[in-house]
Amino acid sequence: MKKYFADGLLIVFSVLFALLINKLYTDYQTNQKKEFALKSIKQELEQNLTIVQTWKERHSSIRNRLSDLNEGKTDTLKQQLQQYPFFNFGVLTDGQSLINEIMINTAWETSKTTGIISEFDFKTTEKLTYVYLMQEVITDRTISNILDLYFDMETHKMENLGPVLIQFELYFGELVGQEYLLEHLYEDAISQLN
Numbered sequence: 001m002k003k004y005f006a007d008g009l010l011i012v013f014s015v016l017f018a019l020l021i022n023k024l025y026t027d028y029q030t031n032q033k034k035e036f037a038l039k040s041i042k043q044e045l046e047q048n049l050t051i052v053q054t055w056k057e058r059h060s061s062i063r064n065r066l067s068d069l070n071e072g073k074t075d076t077l078k079q080q081l082q083q084y085p086f087f088n089f090g091v092l093t094d095g096q097s098l099i100n101e102i103m104i105n106t107a108w109e110t111s112k113t114t115g116i117i118s119e120f121d122f123k124t125t126e127k128l129t130y131v132y133l134m135q136e137v138i139t140d141r142t143i144s145n146i147l148d149l150y151f152d153m154e155t156h157k158m159e160n161l162g163p164v165l166i167q168f169e170l171y172f173g174e175l176v177g178q179e180y181l182l183e184h185l186y187e188d189a190i191s192q193l194n
Helices: 002-070 076-081 106-114 122-151 158-193
Strands: none
Touching: 002 076, 002 106, 002 122, 002 158, 076 158, 122 158
């Protein structure tokens, strides 16, 4: 009887030990995936920070030119625009594109899809969610509004030039304000991930 008890105890101990080893290994793998995800998100945020700083500089310049024009400080921009039978967006942007690079969210979306985000602490998840939502607002809404205004047929009627320039100034003012906020959010999130 003692032999059966000892054998049973050994089997139970062996099974529990195997489960412990398996749990430790699973936790190790999960932790490795979490660390990789956080590292990837940090790199993505750093890349996006560089992009938004470039955008902010370019868009601030456009906003300032529009502001000077609409406040009557200069009419050079208006004169340049009036040389064309349509609204030439290139004149407004000094021949540069509105956005030269795209802010990405691949690491963030992958973390959500794979479920590894459930391993992040609440504060990190909250901060990253806010950062990526603000990024989405800029790319999906504000820039889209600027492009919608540009592609509106009424924009290209030169008799509407004055009101169109005011609308562009308002849109670019909003865009620059959002870029300042997003820049701060990126820096804050990066410092938290460090």
